[in-house]
Amino acid sequence: MTLHHLMLFLHLVGVVVWVGGMAFAWGCLRPAATQLPPAQRLPLWSGVLSRFFGLVWIAIALILLSGIAMLLEVGMGQAPKAWHLMALTGAVMIAIFVSIWFGPWRALRSAVGREDWAQGAVAMNRIRSRVAFNLGLGLLTIALATLGLGY
């Protein structure tokens, strides 16, 4: 095993946790949770996302550190175009996550604390649409990183 293999492993662990978690939240938990009244649904989301977003920060650290290490090993100039595109869409994904963290995620937690379900629902809608967008971008990034190598 080389250092590169270890970096690729850590990179993919981060990708699996982040993109897999978004797929579970959007595709499995969201349809089931819509059946609940807001007073149950929003505290449930707040608890689930509090744990998931903690994992996403760890995943981002793993993806960034390993990704940059692998890029520098080859050199930016020598790296395939697909790697540059991956780094670009990956950076956009990270920016969107940071925007969720400092925006609607704070608003959701504060609304749940005040039991303000109307404001909580607004914040949750914003989180949902940004997570759906990031899920699509995550799948595109995986496609660029794999299928994109053929171009």
Ligand code: HEM
């Ligand atoms: C944000 C900065 C990122 C950088 C600098 C980066 C960099 C890299 C590099 C250099 C490799 C090549 C490893 C190799 O083929 O030996 C790689 C592989 C890979 N990356 Fe990223 N990456 C980033 C983000 C992401 C994100 C956000 C995803 C997915 C959501 C992703 C998915 C993948 C996948 C699936 C591979 C394996 C491709 C393969 O080896 O054929 N990367 N990454």
